[in-house]
Amino acid sequence: GEDVEQSLFLSVREGDSSVINCTYTDSSSTYLYWYKQEPGAGLQLLTYIFSNMDMKQDQRLTVLLNKKDKHLSLRIADTQTGDSAIYFCAESVGGNKLTFGTGTQLKVEL
Amino acid sequence: DTAVSQTPKYLVTQMGNDKSIKCEQNLGHDTMYWYKQDSKKFLKIMFSYNNKELIINETVPNRFSPKSPDKAHLNLHINSLELGDSAVYFCASSPTAGELFFGEGSRLTVL
Secondary structure (H helix, E strand, O other), X not given: OOOEEEOOEEEEEOOOOEEEEEEEOOOOOOEEEEEEEXXXXXXEEEEEEEOOOOEEEEOOEEEEEEOOOOEEEEEXXXXXXXXXXXXXXXXXXXXXXXXXXXXXXXXXXX | OOOEXXXXXXXXXXXXXXXXXXXXXXXXXXXXXXXXXXXXXXXXXXXXXXXXXXXXXXXXXXOEEXXXXXXXXXXXXXXXXOHHHOEEEEEEEEOOOOOOEEOOOEXXXXX
16 A cells, blocks of 8 residues: 555644654655645655665754654754644655655644 | 746636646656645645656546646646646656655636
């Protein structure tokens, strides 16, 4: 199957860390991605991780991959109001097809 | 110098009408896509073209017909519009699988 699931909402205070979780079902995924969608805009690629890696860090973003549990997470350190958006995880099994998760709405409060 | 541009951005029309959405990318990518995002923000692939050839055609009613006159353009024509077609349609292009560059979306409202 290709179901990619995320929790719908996350609310954090400015300056705290945010952790957005994702579970997927296809163990043959080669790459896993995180995209960000701001209101009224298209999705933007934030970061990605190859399936043979456990962790990837990119400035304030940390991606953790647990292949055994098919669990992916995105940690945003020092969350800012500009980080408020919908975050989508996505998996690429092969070819040119990307399957997106259900999206997590992140709200950052002052 | 927008990378992936879609027109129109908003489209309001009656049931039964036919409408088109156009997409152009100036990134030189070989692959282009159409995605549909529903009111719950769920995003689902509809079609993908690689260098003008159709490579992905998901379970989409045949009222939807994509056309790619060249690798920089991918248009979407929809016949006999239905209420359930109301959504935001996103065009995207990519140099590699997974690294997608999205347009700003075309919001279609069918009355």
